[in-house]
Amino acid sequence: MSTSTTATVNTKWWSGGKSPFNVEYGKLMMWYFLMSDAFTFGAFLIAYGTTRFATAGWPNPNEVFKSYPFAGENANAPLVFVSIMTFILIISSVTMVLAVKAGQEMNKKAVVNNLILTILGGLAFLSCQAWEWTHLFHEGAWWGRNPFLNADGTQSTTNFTNFFFTITGFHGFHVFSGVIINIVMLIMTLMDKFEQRGHYLMIEKAGLYWHFVDLVWVFVFTCFYLI
Amino acid sequence: MEHTSHVEHHEDGKKEVLRVTLILSVLTIIELALGFLMMHVDAQGTRLLIKGVIVILMMAKAFYIVGYFMHLKHEIRNMIMTIVVPLLLFVWFIGAFLYDGNSFKNLRMTYDSHKKEMSTKKVEKKEEMKETPEVKKAVE
DSSP, X not given: OOOOHHHXXXXXXXXXSSOTTSSOHHHHHHHHHHHHHHHHHHHXXXXXXXXXXXXSOOOOHHHHSOOOTTOOTTOOXXXXXXXXXXXXXXXXXXXXXXXXXXXXXXXHHHHHHHHHHHHHHHHHHHHHHHHHHHHHHHTTXXXXXXXXXXXXXXXXXXXXXXXXXXXXXXXXXXXXXXXXXXXXXXXXXXXXXXXXXXXXXXXHHHHHHHHHHHXXXXXXXXXXXXX | OOOOOOHHHHHHHHHHHHHHHHHHHHHHHHHHHHHHHHTTOOOXXXXXXXXXXXXXXXXXXXXXXXXXXXXXXXXXXXXHHHHHHHXXXXXXXXXXXXXXXHHHXXXXXXXXXXXXXXXXXXXXXOSSOOXXXXXXXXXX
16 A cells, blocks of 8 residues: 555645545544644653653662562563463454455454454453552552552652653553454444445554554653653 | 555564564563572672663663664654654753652752651661661661
């Protein structure tokens, strides 16, 4: 679906009657919504970074996030669980790309299969995040409650847990809404709505949203767990 | 939007998806490896360097997800610009605010003696830990 550059030179894109970017209105508007959401997440993450830079001591993420489901009391596996979550989301993004491709080829069966896989990936990620939140909660962490010490042994700030739960919560909410959107897309596909329309453009727009959610997670997990 | 029915075209598309998936996976693995490495590094300078590399890898991942998965690379150039140019605001945004945060910390450590004291007072590890550390741990 690439646009040939020679066509760009000869075509009058701004003379009216067609989209100057050769893209459907809804798709362009989804891009611009994602831009606004990017700045919202960016603002949250930069607020986190500013606060962290303004604070003398901070908990060591490898001490805080070191468990995984069914690990038991003395788990010491930093980065393991969050790596699994990251790969789940990346793979769900790949299946979404394949769903979009299948839509472009008007292959309803493949669209359905790949949408189902994407939805399952999203649900798996949400389950992991729910476990992480529950685990931290049982250790005494919540908005306004930080049971962890700084890396240097000094008293830590509640900013740590406040930012963690707010930003991962906001992201998780986006994953949740993305799963809902994908389920709606699946139902519409099964009902032959897109076959009737003659195109699967709606899947492309849902795909953009899902990739955005994956992209934000790349930034969130890097900021909280890695650096 | 009609697609050409050439099988090669679809095959190329699939190959690109697999290629980008592989690149993203490798970048993620390298990031995680650097994260593990950093656990054994104490020197602040080296840690900062590794963090810088991780951030660069993160930007590369963003490029691949946005360019290929979200298909932006294949769109019309002017449309790409309407997305990319505003996002360059982030360069200023991040730099300015992190610099500001750092400056705030330095000012606090210089002029707020209570904050400075709290930043060196270690909490004594007891079974029940108080919220306000009353006990000062002897620093040898």
